[in-house]
Amino acid sequence: MLLGTVLGGLREGGGEVQAALGAPVKTLAMPTSAKAFIALMAVGMMAAIGQFVGYAVVATQYAGNAAVFATNAAWLGPLREVALGVLLSGIVLALYTISRVLGFQFTRIRELLTVAA
Amino acid sequence: MPTQTPNRPSATKTSKIPTRADKRPDEFIVVASDQGLGLNAPQEMGNKLWAPMFVMGVMAFAAALILGFVRSNAIATAAGAGTIAQLGHVTTGVMFIGFTAVLSAITFAIARILGVFRSEGGNVQTLASGHVQTLTMPAAAKGMILSMVMGMMAIIVAVGLHVYVAASVVGASEASLATAAQWGSSLEGVRRLGVGMHLFGIVLGLATIVHVLRFQSIRILEVAKERTASR
Numbered sequence: 001m002l003l004g005t006v007l008g009g010l011r012e013g014g015g016e017v018q019a020a021l022g023a024p025v026k027t028l029a030m031p032t033s034a035k036a037f038i039a040l041m042a043v044g045m046m047a048a049i050g051q052f053v054g055y056a057v058v059a060t061q062y063a064g065n066a067a068v069f070a071t072n073a074a075w076l077g078p079l080r081e082v083a084l085g086v087l088l089s090g091i092v093l094a095l096y097t098i099s100r101v102l103g104f105q106f107t108r109i110r111e112l113l114t115v116a117a
Numbered sequence: 118m119p120t121q122t123p124n125r126p127s128a129t130k131t132s133k134i135p136t137r138a139d140k141r142p143d144e145f146i147v148v149a150s151d152q153g154l155g156l157n158a159p160q161e162m163g164n165k166l167w168a169p170m171f172v173m174g175v176m177a178f179a180a181a182l183i184l185g186f187v188r189s190n191a192i193a194t195a196a197g198a199g200t201i202a203q204l205g206h207v208t209t210g211v212m213f214i215g216f217t218a219v220l221s222a223i224t225f226a227i228a229r230i231l232g233v234f235r236s237e238g239g240n241v242q243t244l245a246s247g248h249v250q251t252l253t254m255p256a257a258a259k260g261m262i263l264s265m266v267m268g269m270m271a272i273i274v275a276v277g278l279h280v281y282v283a284a285s286v287v288g289a290s291e292a293s294l295a296t297a298a299q300w301g302s303s304l305e306g307v308r309r310l311g312v313g314m315h316l317f318g319i320v321l322g323l324a325t326i327v328h329v330l331r332f333q334s335i336r337i338l339e340v341a342k343e344r345t346a347s348r
Contacts, residue, residue, distance in 0.1 A: 089174060
């Protein structure tokens with residue numbers, strides 16, 4: 001979510017600078033990668049909560065039925081790792097989005113410099 | 118009005134290649150040129166490889182989750198202990214292919230951000246003053262690459278050994294199951310070490326971004342003063 005804040009800061013700050021220079025404010029449309037980043041973060045978080053609840057339920061099966069416990073623990077382990085992996089995948093897309101936004105910001109600075117010259 | 122921008126940072130191919138780096142009074146080591154220097158090799162690599170690594174990671178996670186369900190089913194249907202042990206090793210191996218891919222994708226995405234600063238920062242300086250100063254690659258950036266490579270190697274070795282151990286499990290003999298379990302414990306350490314190295318590399322990458330931002334803010338002030346003085 002902090003990466004989202006960085007993107008918000010770039011968007012807000014970029015607009016403020018353009019407005020302060022008296023130039024028309026151009027803002028990058030929300031890239032698809034930013035939408036996918038939010039989706040991956042949500043899926044990863046839900047999977048993490050799901051595995052947490054799953055482990056809590058499975059823990060109660062340990063004393064009563066060891067076979068059921070072993071069966072459930074066998075898929076909860078990979079689910080736990082996948083939840084983390086999906087969150088990390090979201091971070092990849094957030095960083096990519098930041099690089100796109102920075103690219104736009106530099107392009108806009110060059111436009112303003114060209115107009116000023 | 119929302120605007121779209123080109124997908125890749127532009128590389129300046131016609132740049133004047135400087136011959137040496139100079140240390141500024143503020144301790145930043147820069148190379149001076151008339152034009153932006155464009156992307157360096159690791160940044161080019163970051164541009165090209167972040168997406169394949171990302172896709173590979175997502176696919177490996179999906180495959181590992183499916184293998185987890187297959188193993189769970191094998192336990193439920195009381196399949197052979199050897200099969201269950203084999204599936205355990207293969208699942209872990211595939212999962213960590215996913216981890217090394219996605220952590221590498223993060224590192225490459227950071228390299229891409231640094232590439233935008235380098236190439237576009239140079240272009241802006243060219244336009245604003247005609248005197249371009251580009252930071253030399255900081256030690257933290259070199260450390261980031263080294264750490265990522267070491268982390269990747271550690272995980273790839275662990276994954277290779279997981280596959281080897283899975284293939285070595287013969288039937289359900291106690292000896293081979295015990296060996297498989299022993300290897301499982303040993304390789305966990307190697308895998309975690311690999312993930313730790315990847316994460317350390319990412320920290321170094323973020324430190325490099327901070328370094329670049331510090332230089333950028335100082336350089337913006339300098340360029341603004343140069344422009345004011347030239348009017």
